[in-house]
Amino acid sequence: MRRIFVIILVYLCCFIHFSGAQNSDDRYRMPLEDVIHIVEERYGIHIKYDQKLVAGKSLNYAAWRFRADVDETLRNLLAPLDLKVNKEGEGKYKLKEYEYYRWEPQDGWDYLDKLALQYQDEDSWEQRKQQIRPGLYKALKLSPLPPRPQSAPLVTKKRKFKNYTVENFALEIMPGLYVNGSIYRPLKSKGKVPLMLSPDGHWAGHRFREDAQIRCAMTAQMGAVAVSYDLFGWGESGLQFQYSDHRKSLSLTVQTLGAIRILDWMLQDSQIDAARVGICGGSGGGSQTVLMTALDDRITLSIPVVSLSSYFYGGCPCESGMPIHASAGGTNNVELAAMAAPRPQLVISDGKDWTAHMPQHDFPYLQKIYGYYGKTELVENVHLPEDGHDFGYSKRKPVYDFISKHFNLDTKGLKNATGDYDESGCVIEEENALYAFGPHGENLPSNAIHGYENLEKLFKDE
Template structure:
């Protein structure tokens, strides 16, 4: 035992003697092996994760506690471990967007201490809102292209129609979507922005088509649209461009341009404009509602959390959470008050604890306006991260209640929602620019490097 210890010390001394830059470096792979041997634990990792990574002052980072040692070693490398079970860890990149639950709650409590009534909250809100535009490089807003929307032929189904629309939001940059519209309506029509999240097949998914068509069959227009470099937007940009900071700016501008266009139509009821998206599109819904008063109702689904900031740069890539000296998604959601807001949460993601802390905070904020009944939480503890039937039902109920839609039009004789009359179209039927992008205008901006030129102040990568 003594001899082994001496040999280890001798090896360390030898390494230090040979280290001419006084950094006492070891490869991360070596250090992780040392940690596993010394503390008798398992650390799961792949070779690409540790390749070409070095730990300065490696032996000096060890402590008596394995967790403290791992933190000392990995934090400077922007890495971390997740504990899977006792004695087993998995190496990961540092997740800036994911906090411990108690840390998120404590931070939200700190934010809440900055105000105590409607007047102090309004002052706080008024300071945050212009900073959001600045953080997104949208102050002032870029000039709006003077082009007409590109609209495809209308398809007529049972109680609704669908037409695909592209709006030019910047010179040569379009946001694409499909408008689901009720048939045989009278008077002004409510409008619901329906951004799509990060699920496979984007807005072409069956559940997305079902949701928007059902909203239309109840009497409102629903515009289902792609986030940046997602869906049909990938004709101009690559999939990996979605995971760049500027994605958040472009898709926020897209939401603003959608509002510009649809609120200008004579048939739109501008007093009944809502937004509802799930997952990353739920984060987008929260931000859009905080920034734009034209939105009168919001329903972020499986999105809002005080301890999760969105796992994609399209949700947190720009410094929106540094506004007001620091904020989070729950405080941004509070900026909707006293407009009706529905939070749909589940038991398997970062919304699992919504009823315990985040929702009571929002009830308190709505209480400043005497509007506690305007904010609701439908929590589905046995469900997962999706926009499934029960989450859609929660949205339908909320829209019927607040926008006075015709629920009877989408229910069977027993009073249950019946989505069976919706026609699920093939993906290419929802394209604006043709099956192979052949109808994309000639002035289209191609590639992220050319998009950046439209934002000279941008330093994003």
């Protein structure tokens, strides 16, 4: 009875507030900004918002959307307008556009648990994997894979540093479509060496960034070859496409095909040890890390950094622009990450983004899948609760440790007595030094396609 009384009281109070604000519209339409002010007064909270988010927006039947619980009320009010709030502290909220790709944590966990009902041992899990993988290729429009161009890669002259070299490349992955990047190699090596693919996320500067160069240079100094490559529409890809094209669906397909083609090419190098092939990326590059490992068994080690979550599907079309998560009746990123089992996998998470709850649910799920193979020790989680969404040293250190442990690399001379790495031997080059097509794009091949419409034609012709 007390609950019913509270609800009735809230309704009555709302109607008192709304009576002076409603117009004659029989749907009781109210400006959203007025509704927000009533919510703030009624529940004693503060909602921060950008004027552009509320301008011109109104809400039908606003008074009927109120409930005793403030969070339920906010969902009822904002969801029809494709808006939401993020809680920033006690009684403090921020209005945002609705994020289709971000669920409530419990919703993501419940869905992952539902998916897990389909398997209970190695055999049933392997059957599930065989259902998911073909669906991923089909969703990406890569089933079958398009023919590989026979053109020779464009590779620049090596630049020599103290313990490693760098050369830039442009690789044709479909007729007139190129992926660009840089290859970091150990200056001296004995026998075959491991390979690390290094996609990156949406941080400004991408592969030209200081921390991206440091990570690849350190990987090379440890004795592995590191390949850093552009996001679609970013870096030198901008010579063929607009930056805005990155926010279109085929960006996911192009980035995945680019990684596959780079792997094809690098494994032709007799110096590369095909038994030691890893991939490590942060943020959107972490999503690419998970997807590539799920797709390609040639990858033997994976490290998704500040990206993996059962309740986050990637905030960019380069992560979720194609229907990969509809594969095999539906899947999510953590189930895709589990497809790495029993290959070594390190998941790095932090306390200030969608990976904040990794130790609570998603990592135990991964351990269970690895347990099907009797290999729970091969999946690890480094959780940094005080850290945020970046690829700083606190993330790079466990990456170096994991690679060196599983690829048997020599870190002598790179670590001090406390186990910290000395990154001072990494040379940070100017951005244009990392270009394959030249400082002004003068070496862009004459057959290069331009514009998203011509990219779409490539896939329509397949």
